[in-house]
Amino acid sequence: MRPALPRPLRRFAIVFAALPSCTAYAQQAPAQAQDPIPIEHFVRADSLSELVISPTGKYLAMTVERDDADALVVLRTSDLKTLSANNLAKGDRFVSLHWSGPDRILFSAARSKGRYAERDDLEHWAAINADGSGFKRISIRRGNELGAVATTYKTGYFNLLDAPGGDDGKVLISQYILRSDKWLEEIGEIDTFEGKLRPITRSPRLHCDVAMRLDQPVLAVCPMKEGGRKRRKGATDDGHDDGGEEVYRYIGPHDWRLVKTYTGDAGRVALRGWSDEGRIYALHGDGRSTHAFGTLDPQTGAFTRLFQDPVADPSRFLSANDKRGTVIGVITEAGLPKIDVFDGDHPDAALYASLADLFPRRLVQPQSATRDGRRFLFHVGSDQSPGELYLYDRDASQASLLMRHREWLPAERMAKTRAFTSTTRDGVKVYGYLTVPHGSDGKRLPMIVSVHGGPVGVRDRWMFDNETQLLASRGYAVLRVNFRGSEGYGEAFGDKAYGQWGSGIMHDIIDATQWAIDQGHADRDRICIYGGSFGGYAAMMAPTLAPDLYRCAFGYVGLYDADIQMKKSDTARTEEGRGYLVRALGATAEARAAISPVKRAHLIRIPVYLAAGADDERCPPEHTTAMQKALTAAGNPPEGVIIQKGEGHGFEKPENNLRLYTEMLAFFERHIGDGAARPVR
Numbered sequence: 001m002r003p004a005l006p007r008p009l010r011r012f013a014i015v016f017a018a019l020p021s022c023t024a025y026a027q028q029a030p031a032q033a034q035d036p037i038p039i040e041h042f043v044r045a046d047s048l049s050e051l052v053i054s055p056t057g058k059y060l061a062m063t064v065e066r067d068d069a070d071a072l073v074v075l076r077t078s079d080l081k082t083l084s085a086n087n088l089a090k091g092d093r094f095v096s097l098h099w100s101g102p103d104r105i106l107f108s109a110a111r112s113k114g115r116y117a118e119r120d121d122l123e124h125w126a127a128i129n130a131d132g133s134g135f136k137r138i139s140i141r142r143g144n145e146l147g148a149v150a151t152t153y154k155t156g157y158f159n160l161l162d163a164p165g166g167d168d169g170k171v172l173i174s175q176y177i178l179r180s181d182k183w184l185e186e187i188g189e190i191d192t193f194e195g196k197l198r199p200i201t202r203s204p205r206l207h208c209d210v211a212m213r214l215d216q217p218v219l220a221v222c223p224m225k226e227g228g229r230k231r232r233k234g235a236t237d238d239g240h241d242d243g244g245e246e247v248y249r250y251i252g253p254h255d256w257r258l259v260k261t262y263t264g265d266a267g268r269v270a271l272r273g274w275s276d277e278g279r280i281y282a283l284h285g286d287g288r289s290t291h292a293f294g295t296l297d298p299q300t301g302a303f304t305r306l307f308q309d310p311v312a313d314p315s316r317f318l319s320a321n322d323k324r325g326t327v328i329g330v331i332t333e334a335g336l337p338k339i340d341v342f343d344g345d346h347p348d349a350a351l352y353a354s355l356a357d358l359f360p361r362r363l364v365q366p367q368s369a370t371r372d373g374r375r376f377l378f379h380v381g382s383d384q385s386p387g388e389l390y391l392y393d394r395d396a397s398q399a400s401l402l403m404r405h406r407e408w409l410p411a412e413r414m415a416k417t418r419a420f421t422s423t424t425r426d427g428v429k430v431y432g433y434l435t436v437p438h439g440s441d442g443k444r445l446p447m448i449v450s451v452h453g454g455p456v457g458v459r460d461r462w463m464f465d466n467e468t469q470l471l472a473s474r475g476y477a478v479l480r481v482n483f484r485g486s487e488g489y490g491e492a493f494g495d496k497a498y499g500q501w502g503s504g505i506m507h508d509i510i511d512a513t514q515w516a517i518d519q520g521h522a523d524r525d526r527i528c529i530y531g532g533s534f535g536g537y538a539a540m541m542a543p544t545l546a547p548d549l550y551r552c553a554f555g556y557v558g559l560y561d562a563d564i565q566m567k568k569s570d571t572a573r574t575e576e577g578r579g580y581l582v583r584a585l586g587a588t589a590e591a592r593a594a595i596s597p598v599k600r601a602h603l604i605r606i607p608v609y610l611a612a613g614a615d616d617e618r619c620p621p622e623h624t625t626a627m628q629k630a631l632t633a634a635g636n637p638p639e640g641v642i643i644q645k646g647e648g649h650g651f652e653k654p655e656n657n658l659r660l661y662t663e664m665l666a667f668f669e670r671h672i673g674d675g676a677a678r679p680v681r
Helices: 039-043 347-358 466-473 491-495 504-518 534-545 562-568 575-585 589-594 597-603 622-633 654-672
Strands: 015-018 050-053 059-064 071-076 082-087 092-101 104-111 124-129 136-140 158-162 170-179 182-191 197-202 209-213 216-223 245-252 255-262 268-274 280-285 292-296 303-307 314-319 327-332 338-341 363-369 375-381 388-393 398-404 416-423 429-436 445-451 477-482 522-532 552-556 608-613 640-644
Touching: 039 466, 039 654, 050 092, 050 363, 050 375, 059 092, 071 104, 092 170, 158 209, 170 197, 197 216, 209 268, 216 268, 216 280, 245 268, 268 292, 280 303, 314 363, 327 347, 338 347, 347 363, 416 504, 429 466, 429 504, 445 466, 445 504, 445 534, 445 654, 466 477, 466 654, 477 504, 504 522, 504 534, 522 534, 522 654, 534 552, 534 597, 552 654, 562 575, 562 589, 562 622, 597 622, 608 622, 608 654, 622 640, 640 654
Parallel strands: 015 398, 445 477, 445 522, 522 552, 552 608, 608 640
Antiparallel strands: 050 059, 059 071, 071 082, 092 104, 104 124, 124 136, 158 170, 170 182, 182 197, 209 216, 216 245, 245 255, 268 280, 280 292, 292 303, 314 327, 327 338, 363 375, 375 388, 388 398, 416 429, 429 477
């Protein structure tokens, strides 16, 4: 089954052509390997992270993953020959990449804290020419805390509002500035060649999202409470209602007029971009149902709904390429990805439908485009394919394959993933994914229940996942559940996570496991549970509630003691973070103890393996040490413990991931592999 698009309004005859391969940076596929595919192939860094076409279409800027730092590579579009290649500082990773002019690249980078972690706060912006000359540091965050106020503002830090890609290399930004002991948010224009700022105006208050047209503000969406939130995705990071938003219309320099308030029955609103023709896009939520996508009136701030799915929030947007920023459709992911085009009269709707018809059972997503929209990049991927990037030329009606992600993993040997739904014991409908080994009939298989992190603001998806494919390549079915709290199913579903870490969420996971048994997919005597971050927590917690369901548990960079998290994690360093922890883990010592696996270690009677990063700031390694001690004291010491030096919240170095997954697969093989002893029932 492939994502659905409406039938095209008119057909396009599309010719495919292959450009020369990017041999310098896209590593070549090895000779056919014998089964199973080596672990190294799954843990190897992707040869391509992001690809962005220049405004005139002359160049492609691409980020390349390296072991210690990312690299920025610029290719000529005509022949994919390398024009320049530059490495970031050791330990740095790209955060964003933009063309600020026909030959000028603007990028931001930050220190990585681990695979599951957010990038370091010390994000820096810089610009460089396509040929590698003209490097200019634009901005760097510096830690200037504002007294006892919860939010930490950064001098010189800016948010990019727009990169028009004009010949002058200028971009529009908002930045925090300190004037007379008061923090302000200033909107301006930065010359990426000189690094000079031309102030335009100030936001009505702090943390506003501002819509622009040309170089002038149009509308600002701001939190009602000063410092009430950082920039957010439809809701605050912890899901807590912080008072609503105010919408301001720009009148003139330093002059804004309040035109609309969203709170209470009016719901909530969050800016989601704008188009050249003046449309201002937003998400609207009422705290009960899913988010609606629509437009804000630039005069009144009123919201007009264009699309709303009854189950899933918009996850991505389908943008046309004839005018920059015009949205013609929405992608949702309740289960399989689904495309809804609400502007079927737009010519690009027919073009995208024709492209989708050419790639059955795969998702086609437009990426970046030239300034005139005549050429654009699009990505094609699926559950089995890591993805391919194509260049489409409107004038020639031609699509050219540029390069493939993880080309050493053959899609024809990868496992297929199906979406499923199940209803929990308390009536909550949850969605998830079951991946079945390649060539298997999907019946009575040994199964790994793989639990994602979060639990709020994170989710599993149908698209290719190298960890899931690794487990499936060893003969395991893999069950992944978007339990209550998971992102993408509305604010009310997300809020269900609070106060239910050790109860409702665990029941969702346990009941989905039972669903797989009842459907005949899983061998009830060969099921293990595994996860990282919150998933590590679940791997230790679920077996205490369902002691006969799982044969083994692997906890990775997990949270096992709520008090350790309240005292030692980086989340606990800010007032906002501490508020989240209280809401998530409990306001009293008794409540926190009740949900802490270290306090329930005596109930875990199955084999356990633990792994952590020695430099993890989100879930410090003290969690793993405490869990190890608690299990040992209960008479069930872990079979193995990894505290990996030089790794944070999720391992990044291939050699460390090779060790991790080698140990993990050996652990699973001992307990649910073909030669494992079966329990007597």
